[in-house]
Amino acid sequence: MIDPVLLRNDPDAVKRSQRARGNDEAVVDQALAADASRRSALTEFETLRAEQNEFGKQVKAASKEEKPALIARAQELAASVKAADARAKEAEAAFEDASMRIENVVIDGVPQGGEENFVTLRTVGEKPTFDFEPRDHLALGELLGAIDMERGAKVSGARFYFLRGVGARLELALMNMALDRALQHGFTPLITPTLVKPEVMRGTGFLGEHADEVYHLPADDLFLTGTSEVALAGYHADEILDLAGGPLRYAGWSTCYRREAGSHGKDTRGILRVHQFNKLEMFVYTDPADAEAEHDRLVAWQEEMLGALGLHYRVIDVAAGDLGSSAARKFDIEAWVPTQDAYRELTSTSNCTTFQARRLATRFRTETGKTAPVATLNGTLATTRWLVAILETHQQADGSVIVPEALRPYLGGLERLVPERLVPEKGI
Template sequence: MIDPLVLRDDPDLVKRSQVARGHAPETVDAALAADRGRRAAISAFEELRAAQNAFGKTVAQAPKDEKAALVAEAKSLAERVKLAQQAVTGAEAVATEAMSRIENIVIDGVPAGGEDDFVELRRVGDIPIFDFPARDHLALGELVGAIDMERGAKVSGARFYFLRGVGARLEIALMNMALQKALAGGFTPMVVPTLVRPEIMRGTGFLGEHADEVYRLEADDLYLVGTSEVALAGYHKDEILDLSGGPLRYAGWSTCYRREAGSHGKDTRGIIRVHQFNKLEMFVYADPADAEAEHLRLLAWQEEMLQALGLSYRVIDIAAGDLGSSAARKYDVEAWVPTQGAYRELTSTSNCTTYQARRLDIRHRGEGGRTQPVATLNGTLATTRWIVALLETHQQADGSVIVPEALRPYLGLDVLEPLR
C-alpha cells in the first residue's frame, strides 16, 4: 500500500499517478473517504473506551446502595463500546479495500500511457545478419537435441516442454553463470519455496488485476509462485531489518509457474511463453533513499550478463499503465530474436519503493532510531527464455550453435552440434 500520509497530504499526487496508470481518479477520493471513516470510528471507540474506564472507577468507589443502578449503566456503556469496536473493524475493512485499489505511486519521469507507450533508452550490440536462412530456436533446439515440445505436451499439455541433453546443460550453465554474477555483487544465494500463503502473494501485489495468471491449490490454500520475488519478499515479513551496512541482497533460484491466461494464440511455438520455467531472481531490501540508485545497479548487472552472452538488446522504460501494481518504475531489457525480427523481453527490473514493505510490515531503523518501511526491488538475472535468443543469435548454417565464450566454463562445450 502507499503511505497514508501521502494520500492525506497530497491527494493530487496520488490522483496523477492513478491517471497515468489508466485508473479513475475517483479511486483516490474513495480511499480518502474510507480513511476518514476509519479514523472517525477509531476516535469514537477510544472516547467510549476512556469513558468506560473512568466510569468503572466511579462504580468501584460508589456507595453500596448506588451500585446496582451504576452497574446497569456500566453494562449499557459496555455494549456501546462493543458496538463501537465492531464499527472500527468494519471501517478498517472498508479502508483496506479502498486503499488496495491505489497502486504504487509512479516515480517522476515514468512515461504515461499503456503497453505501447514505453520509452526506448538505448540499444546495445549489433543485430546479427546471416548469409543463410535462419532457423528459429525450436528448430535449432530439436537439431541439437535440446528441446522436446512434443513429449512436453504429451506429459503435461500445451506450453510445457522438456529440456534434454545440451538443453538441460545450457539452462543450468546459464543459471550458474548468473549465480556467480550475483555472488560478485554481494547477493546471498537462496533456494526458495515455490508454494506460498495467500497473505504473501497478496502482500507482493500478485493477487490484483493479474490474479488469473496465478496457479492456486484450493485444497491447501496455497499459491504457486510466478517468480521467487514473492517468497523473497515474504522472507522478512513482520521484521525490522538492519540496513546500516547497506542493502540486503538475495538471489533466489526457483522454478516458476504462470497460467498465461489471456495469451491464447500468442507465442505458441517453442519456449517463449510457457507455464513452467526456471529463473534466478535478484531481490533487494534497501533504504528508500538508496532505492533509485540500487535500481540502476540491478539494471547494470542484467546488461553485463547479456553483453557477456553476445546478445543484441535494448532497454526500455515501461509506461505507467503497463506497470504491475507494486512497481513505481520498471525497466525491461529486450533481446533481438532474429527469426521474429523483433526485440523480445528477456528480463526486467522493478523498483517497488515501500509499497510491498508496507503490506508485509518490513521496516528498518532510520534517522533517530525510528522505524520506517524499507524499499524492495527485484530483477531477473537469468531465465529459461534466454535460451531462445542464445540459440538464434549464435546459430551457424549447418544448424550448430556457437557457445558464447563467457558461458563455456559453465557448460563445458564450445559448440552445440546437430545430432547425427
C-alpha cells in the same frame, strides 16, 4: 498498499498516477472517505475507552451505597465501547478494501500510456547478421537434441517442453553463471518455495487484474508462483529488518508457473512463452531513500550478464499503463531475436517502493529509532527464455551454436554445441 499519509495529504498525486496507468481515479475519493470514516470511528472508540477506564477508577473508589448505580453506568459504557470497537474495525476493513484497489503510485518521469508507449533508454551492441538463412531457436534446439516440445506436450500438454542433453546443460550453465554474478554483488542465494499462501500472493500484488494468470490449488488454498519474487517478498513479512549495514539482497532460484491465460495463440512456437520455466530472481530490501539508486544497480548487473553473453539488447522505461500493480517504475531489457526481427523481453526490473512492504508489514528501524516500511525491488538475472536469444544469436550455418566465452567454464570448457538430430522412436 499506498502510503495513507500521501493519500491524505496529496490525493491529486495519487489521482495523477491512476490516470497515467489508465485506472479509475474515483477509487481515490472512495479511499479518502473511508480513511476519514476510519479515523473518526477510531477516535470515537479511543474516547469512549478512555472514559471507561476513568469511570472504572471511580467505581473502585466509590462507597458501597454508590456502587450499584455506577456499575450500571459502567455496563452501559462497556456496551458503547464494544459497539465503537466493532465500528472501528468495520471502518478499518472498508479503508483497507478501498486502498488495496489503488495501485502503486508511479514515480515522476515514468512515461504515460500503454504497452507501446515505452521509452528506449539505450541500445547496446550490434544486431547479428548472417550470410545464410538463420534458423529459429526451436529448429536449432531440435537439431542439437536440446529442446523436445513434442514429448513435452505428450506428457503435460501445450506450452510444456523437455530440455534435453546440451539444452539442459545450457540452462544450468546460465543459471550458475548468474548465481556466481549475484554472489559477487553480495546476494544471498535462496531456493524458494513455489507454493505460497493467499496473503503472500495478495501482498505482492499478484491477485489483482492478472489473477487469472496464476495457478491455484483450491484444496490447499495455495498458489503456484510465477516468480520467486513472491516467496522472497514474503520471506521477511511481519519483521523489522536491520538495514544499518546496507540493503538485504537475495537471489532466489526457482521453477516458475504461469497459466498465460491472456496470451491465447501468441508465441506458441518454442519456449518463448511457456507454462513452466526456471529463473534466478534478484530481490532487495532497502531504505526507500536508496531505492531508485538500487534500481539502477540492478539494471547494470543485468546488462553485465547480457553483455557477457554477446547479446544485442535495448533498455526500455516501461509506460505507466503497462506496469504491474506493485511497480512504481519498471525497466525492461529486451534482446534481439533474429528470426523474429524484433526485440523480446529477457528481464524486468521493478522498483516497488514501499507498496509490497506495507501490505506484508515489513519494516526497518530508521535513524530516529522509529519503524517505517522498507522499499522492495526485484529483477531477473537469468531465465529459460534467455536460451532463445543465445541460440539464435550465436548460430552457425551448419546448425551448430558457438558457446559464449563467459558460459564455457560452466559447460566444462565446451566451445560449440554440435547438431545431434533427435530420431523419434516408433509411435512418437
